[in-house]
Amino acid sequence: MEIIQIMLRKKPITGFLILTFLISLISFVLMFTISGAHTPESLTGLPIWLIAIWSPNMAAITIWITKKEFLVKLQLAFSFPKYSWWMILAFVPIVVAALFLLIEIKKGTVIEWMNFKVSYLFPLIFVNLLMGPLGEELGWRGFLYPAIKDKYGWIASALIVGTIWACWHAPLWFLDSPQSKIPFWAFSITVMLLSILMSMIYNHSQCSIIAIILLHLSFNVSLGFIDILGSHHPGEIVIKSLYIYAPLVLILVAIHELRSVSKWLIK
Secondary structure, three states: OHHHHHHHHHOHHHHHHHHHHHHHHHHHHHHHHOOOOOOOOOOOHHHHHHHHHOHHHHHHHHHHHHOOOHHHHHHHHOOOOOOOHHHHHHHHHHHHHHHHHHHHHHOOOOOOHHHOOHHHHHHHHHHHHHOOHHHHHHHHHHHHHHHHHHHHOHHHHHHHHHHHHHHHHHHHHHOOOOHHHOOHHHHHHHHHHHHHHHHHHHHOOOOOOHHHHHHHHHHHHHHHHHHHHOOOOHHHHHHHHHHHHHHHHHHHHHHHHHHHHHHHHHO
């Protein structure tokens, strides 16, 4: 036990990755082997899925406790940052979803608006918050991204975290999950673009992950909303959305870098 604690203190990044993937791997093995655990919709499966989803947070918290940094890091992560217009990026997925629907309507696609009821909104938000951003972002953006940012730079770090994030999701393609309906390549590119957006927010949020959780949530809810309308397959939604996400993220990165250069020149 003492050897593990020393390793976590001396090599926290390695320790974080090992713990995250080990916890999630054990969870996925249980999903495959225990009857009814292959879906979070069953009482048997729900706790196992929650453990898998929350594995990044559990790994980060374990390391912070080992290094006696838990309360400080938790306070920073959930503090309300000073207002910055970069916080608005948290709602980019909602804008993309709106543009997607407008384009589809102009093309003559029939949108089944009656499929969605206002009463669906709260459970849609609650489930997506619990089964995603609330369980992941303390690990991915609260721990991993800042741990490598100074060494690799913010863009490379965003892509590294995005790659690890996509790989961590990979076992879901062997289960009957919502993600398995999306081509893995399209999911991976989308995750990379979201990781860049999240990193830009983090760079201007004084270490807070509140807006990052909102961005992650707004993406999941937007995708779920369009899926409920029933006019598109989830894979089709993600692939078509890339035509909006990719240029939008490139423009935002250019703005981010130009602002950084202008501030450097003023100094």
